[in-house]
Amino acid sequence: xxxxxxxxxxxxNGARALVDINLKIESGEFVFLVGPxxxxxxxxxxxxxxxxxxxxxxxxxxxxxxxxxxxxxVPHLRRNIGVVFQDFRLLPSKTVLENISFxxxxxxxxxxxxxxxxxxxxxxVGLASKEKVFPNELSGGEQQRISVARxxxxxxxxxVADEPTGNLDPDTAWEIMDLLYNINKRGTTVVMATHARNIxxxxxxxxxxxxSGKITRDEQKxxxxxxx
Ligand code: ADP
Numbered sequence: 001x002x003x004x005x006x007x008x009x010x011x012x013n014g015a016r017a018l019v020d021i022n023l024k025i026e027s028g029e030f031v032f033l034v035g036p037x038x039x040x041x042x043x044x045x046x047x048x049x050x051x052x053x054x055x056x057x058x059x060x061x062x063x064x065x066x067x068x069x070x071x072x073x074v075p076h077l078r079r080n081i082g083v084v085f086q087d088f089r090l091l092p093s094k095t096v097l098e099n100i101s102f103x104x105x106x107x108x109x110x111x112x113x114x115x116x117x118x119x120x121x122x123x124x125v126g127l128a129s130k131e132k133v134f135p136n137e138l139s140g141g142e143q144q145r146i147s148v149a150r151x152x153x154x155x156x157x158x159x160v161a162d163e164p165t166g167n168l169d170p171d172t173a174w175e176i177m178d179l180l181y182n183i184n185k186r187g188t189t190v191v192m193a194t195h196a197r198n199i200x201x202x203x204x205x206x207x208x209x210x211x212s213g214k215i216t217r218d219e220q221k222x223x224x225x226x227x228x
Contacts, residue, residue, distance in 0.1 A: 001025060001027040001029075001061065001062055001157070002024070002025040002059075002060070002191070003023070003025075003058070003059075003061075004022060004047075004057065004058070004059055005057055005058045005060070006020050006057035007021040007047070007057035007058070007059060008020055008021070008054060008055050008213075009040070009043050009047065009052065009054050009055050009213075010055045016213055017043040017213055018040045018044065018214075019212070019213040019214050020057070020214070021040075021213075021214070025189065026189075027187075027189055029189055029190075030180075030181075030184045030206065031189075031191045031206045031207075031208060032194055032205055032207045033208050033210060034193075034195070034200060034209050034224055034225070035211050035216075035226075039212065040210045040212075042162050042193060043213075044191075045160050047059050048061070048081065049077075049081045049160060053066065053067055054067060061077070061081075061158070075107070079154050079156070080154070080156050080157050080158065082150075082152050082154065082158070082159040082160070082188075083159075083160050084144070084147050084161040084162070085164070086162060086166040087167065088140075088147045088167075089147065090146060090147060090150075094135075095131065095132055096127065096134075097118060097122070097131040099135065099150055100121055100122065100146065100150045100153050101115070101153075103154060104117060104153060107154075117153055121149040121150070121152060124152070124179075124182075124183075125146065125179060126145065127142060127145050127149070130146075139172075140168055140172065141168055141172035144164060144165075144167075144172075145176070148180070152183055152188065156188065157189060159180070159184075159188050159189070160190075161180065161190070161191070161192040162192075163193055163195065164176055164192065164194075165177065165194065165199065195228065197228075200223060201223045204221045204222075206219065206221070207219050207225065209226065
């Protein structure tokens, strides 16, 4: 589903974020990206939803080469990729319901279907009762649940998450992990960058370790495996 071939990324300021990365992720996998700050994890995530493009090499998702993709085709790609951030990034002036349905309205989904799919996403994250409130009336964990609901409301093939538990206490972090686990069980590929040692060690999923822009370890059922 995802293939990186000799991918390097050098930012305009000269920072070498990724150096000659080769990587293959199959449909349905759950993958943790681990490594010290500045290793290149977020850059991999941003390449996946084409927030960035590689300086060299190819990123192919579902047979589509993201480098050759025209800008006008990017919205179509993003519809099939859900993104969750550490800092939630909900729209503060929209209600919970609107934050989720917005993702469907902008792509022209019919009203009735918007309503059905938004409710289903809210049910999945267990927050149907909060649909009318605004993000600042919710706890951090609840806000992250809403952002997960928003990420999956299009039923994407791929969910990418950049430190989704980074702002949450351990119990709440596990609630979010439960959600991601179940979303993956339903067939969505999940790629998650994280510093959460306990979570990585307990989940026993594939672990790809990055250091200084290079893959240093790639293990099925791996652990966190390095000292922060
Ligand atoms: P991580 O997510 O593992 O902390 P990043 O992918 O954010 O690592 O960063 C990798 C390297 O690229 C770091 O040296 C960082 O300073 C640099 N970098 C990241 N984003 C940018 C950017 N937008 N502009 C310039 N340099 C960046």
